[in-house]
Amino acid sequence: MIVAEAKTLEEILESLQGMSKVLVVGCGGCVSVCLAGGEKETGILASTLRMKRELMGDPLETVEETLTRQCDPEYVQQLAKKLEGIDCILSLACGVGVQFLAEQFPQTWVVPALNTLFAGATMEHGLWEERCGLCGECVLARTGGVCPVIRCAKSLLNGPCGGSQNGKCEVKPNECAWQLIYNRMSELGRVELLLEVAGAKDWSKSRDGGPRKMVREDVKIDG
Amino acid sequence: MAEEKSKLQSLFEQGEFAVTCEIGPPKNAQGDGIRKHTEHLKPFVDAVNLTDNQTAIVRLSSIGAGVHVLAAGGEPIIQMTTRDRNRIALQSDLLGAYSLGVRNVLCLSGDHQTFGNHQEAKNVYDLDSIQLIKTVKDMREAKVFQSGEVIKQGEPRFFIGAVANPFADPFEFRVLRLEKKIRAGAQFIQTQCIFDMERFEAFMDLARKRGLHQQAYIMAGVMPIKSAKAAKYMQKNVSGMLVPDGIVEKMSKAEDQPAEGVKLCIEQIKHLRTIPGVRGVHIMAVAWEEIVPEIVKGAGLLPRP
Structure with a gap:
């Protein structure tokens, strides 16, 4: 929501x-x-x-x-x-x-x-957290279901920066998104996926391309 | 016109154990301090890093500072963070820097702006450090801009550096991240300041197992500590830095703390030279640049080639 x-x-x-x-x-x-x-x-x-x-x-x-x-x-x-x-x-x-x-x-x-x-969710009564950056090109399949675009303070796509320590981001008190990603990939035995170099992101699909519109011809009602 | 090939790269290729240090550009528009430091340091180091608005504090630009280093006869390594510039500005600055004679670039993501003096700034991070490395490599090898457009002539041919932090978490991922940087195009690596020698050796061990020491020149980062207070501060407050209690203790007990800091740094360098795969040392004497000659001399790294 x-x-x-x-x-x-x-x-x-x-x-x-x-x-x-x-x-x-x-x-x-x-x-x-x-x-x-x-x-x-x-x-x-x-x-x-x-x-x-x-x-x-x-x-x-x-x-x-x-x-x-x-x-x-x-x-x-x-x-x-x-x-x-x-x-x-x-x-x-x-x-x-x-x-x-x-x-x-x-x-x-x-x-x-x-x-x-x-765009986020209720974590507990009185606590809400951000989960989606609405970037228009979802990367969650490559990152074990944890979004680095919005949960990493630098939106890094290739792993944690040098400021990650004990699970915490250098921007306190946030959790390091890449620690979460690494933990999940380890648990699921898929760390090797993280070795792939993620190319530059297409930000034109995000708001950088201007305000976005979504058109679905299949559900449009012809006038 | 400057040589096409970086002097630092040539030294590595000749098998030299390289020595670099760092100059933090000033918070003003005066370059004479950088030139003076360069004059003073150049007999003792092979190249000098120019930081790019480190800790997100506005300073004279790393490229501007690099040009002052060149004017004073030094070899600059310009640091380039992806925090403040998008791919258009980064590539434009790479062209500009190369045209002015800069041959070494160190690619990094940069400290988050909340540490700096403009905390309300918007960060950019259009690219991350690894994507920047790949961009610089593609400009040189494939002769294309990041978009794929061909650079018809005069492509920048940088010697590409990256950083590695063996002391940040998750530890097991640190070597893989180094591997990614090398895969993307990093040719030399400068590490975060090493105080925890055991952890660094474990890191190098893993790096050697993956053959990374043969794919890039790894330089060990060291930092002379000026006081016990500084050691304690770094131990407690700097993310991604590990300062063992033993070091804090040695500094606290020392009668002459700066001298103890220099002694520790020299011992570290001597030890680091014995670790297989370490091809140089990067001395980060932040706001203490004048101490570098004494350290280089004490570590037996003179004369420089």
């Missing part, structure tokens, strides 16, 4: 300066699972903002709504009927959701309430 975290209250308040009525929109997708932008967080943020602005002598009116997903025009359109008298939308979605709202409502100012962090 996409993991995100709340921006500081100060930053959110600053982005709402001059606004008196705000539509606070949560998302029932990934950010709901990582406890950053679901219905509950949306309610808490809206009431916190109202109290804070009350104390500042500049009361704020909020309308709350949590969509099933903000990255889907069908759900986003449900907000159209709520925009009457609204100065601004505050979105608790990832960057995708914020942009979808901005695209769907060209006349409305939209600001984010979260910082979008990474």
Whole structure:
């Protein structure tokens, strides 16, 4: 899932300066699972903002709504009927959701309430970790199912740098991804795979080639 | 115009036990210090490494520093990390460096930017060190850029170096990684500073078993320690460095700590020379360049060829 975290209250308040009525929109997708932008967080943020602005002598009116997903025009359109008298939308979605709202409502100012962090998973309650760099050319078959592109601080593709010690990366407190790769390859008796020199990666398949699109003609519905 | 072949490479081919050292470029735009160091060091060493923004701290560029070394009559080894430049910039700088007379390049990934003075920087790592080695080799042997485009004339013909750290983990993988670097095109190797002699000997043993000592010139890295405090700091705080308690103890007990550091370094070099497959020594006297002559002399490595 996409993991995100709340921006500081100060930053959110600053982005709402001059606004008196705000539509606070949560998302029932990934950010709901990582406890950053679901219905509950949306309610808490809206009431916190109202109290804070009350104390500042500049009361704020909020309308709350949590969509099933903000990255889907069908759900986003449900907000159209709520925009009457609204100065601004505050979105608790990832960057995708914020942009979808901005695209769907060209006349409305939209600001984010979260910082979008990474593609990862819940490790334990209250702990999320990054697992995929979305590089567009998966190398996991060569690295025993551990991704060096995103889990190595230098994205090295040919083994650990000289800073790996006792399983730790030189960038503390991270684990060394290459130690994990080596351990797995050893356990599975496939260390010899690591002797192959991995060539330069094609970063054009990552975001370096510009914003990406995926087209599947086979599932397109002809108009 | 500079000779086509690196002097360092010629010395190795003649069977000489090579001696190199390191000059850390300054955090300013003045090259006279590098020239002075070069003048002072050149009778004692065969070539000088110029670090590339080591520990991710902005310094005069390794290529710029290498040109100062050349101007002062020295033989530069420019270090090139893949942290700050993509394949376009790396290859462009290789062309530039070669055109200015630089003949040796040491390819490495570089310290992570979180150690440096611009911790908010974006790192590049378009290539890793092994991919850079292969790129430099392909430019020379296949006469192509990394993309495969042909270099029609005047290809850079560098003597290619790489680093190896026998003291980092996983230990068993370290020799395989050295082998990968050699397969990719590394011709000489400089190791991380050796303090744990036992581990280094185990590393060389494995390297010899795979015949690596016959495929590249392996130079053992040493570092004179100036104080017990420095030894303790490296023992505790530097990833990928192993400083045995015995060394810290010797330094702590010494009345004259810098002299003890020099003595230890000389003993290490004398011992390293006896290890089969060690073809030279690389002295990393960080911020203590002036001590190198005394070490080279004490280790019986004079006169230089």
